[in-house]
Amino acid sequence: MQRIGKKKKLRRMTNQQNVVVLDVKLHGVRNVLPPSSLTVTKPFSAQDFKMLLMKKRFETEKAGAKINAWVDSMRASSPTRIKSTASLPENDEKTSWIVHHPSALSMFEQIVAASNGKQIVMFLDYDGTLSPIVEDPDQAFMPREMRAALRDVARNFPTAIVTGRCRDKVYNFVKLAGLYYAGSHGMDIKGPSKSCKYKKGNQGVLFQPASEFLPMIDEVYQALVEKTISIPGAKVENNKFCVSVHFRCVDEKSWAALAEKVRSVLNEYPKLKLTQGRKVLEIRPTIKWDKGRALEFLLEALGYANSKDVLPVYIGDDQSDEDAFKVLRDRGQGFGILVSKVPKETNASYSLQEPSEERSLILACVKEFLRRLVDWKKLSQRAPAP
Numbered sequence: 001m002q003r004i005g006k007k008k009k010l011r012r013m014t015n016q017q018n019v020v021v022l023d024v025k026l027h028g029v030r031n032v033l034p035p036s037s038l039t040v041t042k043p044f045s046a047q048d049f050k051m052l053l054m055k056k057r058f059e060t061e062k063a064g065a066k067i068n069a070w071v072d073s074m075r076a077s078s079p080t081r082i083k084s085t086a087s088l089p090e091n092d093e094k095t096s097w098i099v100h101h102p103s104a105l106s107m108f109e110q111i112v113a114a115s116n117g118k119q120i121v122m123f124l125d126y127d128g129t130l131s132p133i134v135e136d137p138d139q140a141f142m143p144r145e146m147r148a149a150l151r152d153v154a155r156n157f158p159t160a161i162v163t164g165r166c167r168d169k170v171y172n173f174v175k176l177a178g179l180y181y182a183g184s185h186g187m188d189i190k191g192p193s194k195s196c197k198y199k200k201g202n203q204g205v206l207f208q209p210a211s212e213f214l215p216m217i218d219e220v221y222q223a224l225v226e227k228t229i230s231i232p233g234a235k236v237e238n239n240k241f242c243v244s245v246h247f248r249c250v251d252e253k254s255w256a257a258l259a260e261k262v263r264s265v266l267n268e269y270p271k272l273k274l275t276q277g278r279k280v281l282e283i284r285p286t287i288k289w290d291k292g293r294a295l296e297f298l299l300e301a302l303g304y305a306n307s308k309d310v311l312p313v314y315i316g317d318d319q320s321d322e323d324a325f326k327v328l329r330d331r332g333q334g335f336g337i338l339v340s341k342v343p344k345e346t347n348a349s350y351s352l353q354e355p356s357e358e359r360s361l362i363l364a365c366v367k368e369f370l371r372r373l374v375d376w377k378k379l380s381q382r383a384p385a386p
């Protein structure tokens, strides 16, 4: 056994003592110490103590600033209006926006003309696009006429529903076979087998790029349910590969408290990130996958990877749909259509909106666009070849 000199032994004991004192006296400071700090090799000085306090204060301020930033964007989250240009009155601002993002209904002829010789592939978001925004996420049913319009679209064009929702849940709302369903922001893709490159036997395509996160998401869901139970109106939704924390029914005074609770859970999971939708905080794996990547995957699955013979059309209303709009813009192919009643910063080319405050009227525009597309397809099939 190695003999330790008396002096050395004493120093070791002193150092050990320092560590213990640090734990007991500084309480919260322990959290800022990396595990390696528990083997301190020199006595803990007053200067070290001061530094630790400063570090702790800095971390607390940083966390506070983060929460403030979260709450600011929570306030802006529904709808995310374009930052007002001080020089433009509201009406001029709207006019200038509509010039850059004209109505997809008024530009309908140009849109279908661009599809000449190409296959139109339809991508549709669910909440706020096919169903109206309602307070209870479990009650976001798709209107009957919308389902009929969607059924016709899917009979005439390859069609995908791309949503932040869990795939099974959105299927239960839509209840239509023959479509592709991309749930969990595209991290759970399933579709019919026909003309599909990735089909497994007769099962059709199934693609889940975040499957390893499943246990972690379940754990986080449980933790969030427990943490947020004290906040009236907060609702946590398990979307399989991501989790939604809804604050639509939470009093604005409690938003900071809710954000703090979500942050404290998320701090334990560096492999998860936070994004925002309409009055919802979304927790997702940090993998490079989103609705845009899902759109590209689906085009490839349909055999249009690098093809010029396709015209993808994506209709959506939310921040997460911007990833898909951007893909289309970057490819210089197809069109993004933003559903919104107010001007928003967007990568979409067109908009579907009504000046009215009535949300259902906006959805009427989506339905109208889908109907016109089907009518045009039927007519063009009947037209004699030139």
Ligand SMILES: O=P(O)(O)OC[C@H]1O[C@H](O[C@H]2O[C@H](CO)[C@@H](O)[C@H](O)[C@H]2O)[C@H](O)[C@@H](O)[C@@H]1O
Binding pocket: 125, 126, 127, 128, 132, 133, 134, 135, 136, 137, 138, 140, 162, 163, 164, 165, 237, 239, 244, 246, 248, 277, 278, 279, 280, 282, 318, 320
């Ligand atoms: O990609 P989406 O289909 O738009 O899904 C995004 C989120 O949609 C749902 O929440 C939104 O709609 C709810 C029902 O109208 C509304 O109560 C909520 O405030 C909206 O954010 C869904 O419940 C979320 O899980 C999705 O992340």
